[in-house]
Each structure stands twice: as C-alpha cells, then as structure tokens.
Amino acid sequence: MLGANPNPKLQVGDKALQQLAQQMGKEKEFESTNVAVFFGQPDKTVPDPYFNGKGPDRGGCNFCGGCMIGCRYNAKNTLDKNYLYLARQLGVTVQAESEVYDVTPLNGSDGSSGYEIKWKRSTRYFKKKGRVIGKNVVFAGGALGTVPLLLKLKKKSLPNISAKIGSGVRTNSESLLGIITFDKNTSFSEGIAIGSILHTDEYSHLEPVRYSSGSGFWRILLAPMAHGRNVFIRLSKLIYDFFRHPIQNLKAISVWDFAKRTQILLFMQTINSTLRFSRGLFGMKSSMEAGPAPTAFIPEVDSLAKDYAKIVNGKPVSLFTETIMGIPTTAHILGGCVMGNNSNDGVIDKDNRVFGYENMWICDGSMISANPGVNPALTITALTERAMSKIPGK
C-alpha cells in the first residue's frame, strides 16, 4: 500500500556510487532504489493515483531532496496519505500528540474483556489526560516507544508480558558518514533522499543519502573521520589531520550550503549482534546481549568512504559522537519485542499476537527479529499488513 516504484533519475551522488561500483567490479550490484514517492508531473496536483480515487490528491515529485525532513510538495507517500487517510474514511479517529502511559486489562488478567488505555498530551506543559476503552490493542510505538512502555507495564498492569521484553534489540549494524566536496558547482541536494544502493558484499549495502539545500544542521555534529581503538588514537589522528591539511579542513568546515555540498553515506549490514534494553535509574539503558558489539569503526566503511571521496573530490567526515566517544550511530533501531514460538523465546508469535494476552498485537520495528541490513520501513509495513490480514473481518 505504500506505493513503491523505482527512482527514475540518478543524481550526482548516485552516479558517483555507480562509478565506485565499476571501480570495485560490482556494476551489477548497483541499482536504483524502490521508493514510496509519487513521480507524476513535478508540482502538478492530480486526483488520487493509488487507491481508485479513495485516497487524497497528490503532487508530482520535483526532486527537491527534502524527503528526510518532510515533503512539502505532497509527493512522498507518508502514512497520512495512505493508511491513516483511508482509516479515517472508515470512521477511525486519529488522536495525535497523545502519549499512552498505561494499558490495563478489564475484568480479568488476560485482556479477553478488553483494555483501558490511559493517555496524556505529549506537547503541553499542563498535561491533559484521558482514557479510552477498547476490545483490541495494537502497540505501534516503535522500538523506542513500545519497548520502554512494555518494560514499565510488565512491572505494573501487564505482568504476563514475556521476560524476553527488551531482548534482541538491533542497530542494523550501520555506520553514517559524510563526504564534503570541494567542487563549488556540485550539488548533492537534488533528487529524492535515497536514489540508489550498492550491495558491496553478501551482507553489506551502501546508499548515498541527501538533504535539501539549507538543511545543514549536520555541520555541527561532524568531525574529520578518524578511526582507532581508543579515544587517544582517534583524537591524535584527528589533530594530525587538522595540522596536515589545514586549508582542506577549513574549507570543509566553512562550505557555504552544507547540505548541498555534503553527501551522506549510509552503510548497513545483516551481520547479527543484539543488545538488551532494560529499565535503569535514569530511564532506559542498553547492554550487550549476543554477537560482536556494534561499532562505529567498520573497516570496509573507511575504505569505501575514502574511495567515494576521491571520486567527488571531497573529504570524509563522521559524527563527533563516533570519532570522540566511539558511540556508533543508527537511524534503524529495531527489535526488543521479537517473535518466538512461545513466551520463553519471544514476546509475540509469528502473527504478531502478544503471548500472555488476548486481542493484543505489536506491529512496529520492535517486532523485527533479524538485521535486515537495508532500510526497514517496507519490511515493518509488510509484516504489519500480514498480521492485520490474520484478524477475521466483522
């Protein structure tokens, strides 16, 4: 239902990735991405092209590069233009900016009589609270919403939730970098946010990611790429790089339109390693569970970034939280309510039903039980559609 179709236009950053693929002898592993964007005539509004006229009017993509911060041209297939829009046509009330903080089974412990759901306004200083009664509950707060809520509720109103809650959290084993070009005429900002992908090996995938002109907030988070085992090695490399290439570094720091001149690279792997989320004194905490610890310093990334930088005449930079603190970054945190055969090895079954309760489902990134190694939204959506299709109609 997301309406995914191939990106019709490769841009500068995509062509550079294609060149890198050729250099690596992996031309066949390079491809355009399938994306949930309406590629009609740019900026022209047309009647719903997806749902036999039941959906909203749409505008054609104008390749402004702003997908990451929200499409202002009605072209990106966001939930308010498909699932939520169609749900409202069926009479569903969508109550935004309301945080659920308690879910209690009615008259009994297994939820077969329904649930009381308590919420509070999430965007007001003086918080308004409310409650709804429902027969069914679907948790869809994402790995960072559903998992902390259920960790809390297991100790309170939902004690039957599996002890596996918080287990099997994954980072998609990824790394995010930037390449700042010194060519004043190059603009990485044109195009959809992610227009191509290179499968660098059986487990790994590299994508150029763009931001629209003016979206340069990243600048304050970046430092020259410096890998190493500990902070002293990394800081020494960083200082050495500053003194060895002072002009290059000053040019990189002071580029005029940072988003336009910087190509973000996103590297993701299927390689398995898991963390465990639990409740600590100051909120949620994470600890290593299984496999190699996620790392900010993946050797392949270092050489891929340097090769890409040569192609676009640029300088690789990474987030200072990686360079200085050694903390890896992910845009794809997943797991924590994983699937299993029973409550000893999972929180939900293969149809997303929560073990220990009736009429309760989890349908979000927390259900994902392996690193997809690619952007996960489509997988989350497909599994959710599958789970919903298992619920008999009225």
Ligand SMILES: Cc1cc2nc3c(=O)[nH]c(=O)nc-3n(C[C@H](O)[C@H](O)[C@H](O)COP(=O)(O)OP(=O)(O)OC[C@H]3O[C@@H](n4cnc5c(N)ncnc54)[C@H](O)[C@@H]3O)c2cc1C
């Ligand atoms: C910058 C960025 C770029 C990305 N780009 C891509 C991409 O191009 N392609 C891709 O496939 N994936 C992408 N991802 C990943 C993708 O967005 C997520 O994997 C996906 O949105 C997760 O879906 P979800 O339903 O699990 O959670 P979310 O999309 O996070 O939705 C959870 C919702 O629940 C709400 N919520 C949480 N707790 C509560 C509560 N207690 N009560 C009420 N509401 C609550 C949250 O506010 C949120 O609206 C990107 C992620 C980031 C951060």
Ligand code: SF4
């Ligand atoms: S590039 Fe992205 S933000 Fe810009 S019009 Fe197309 S879908 Fe919308």
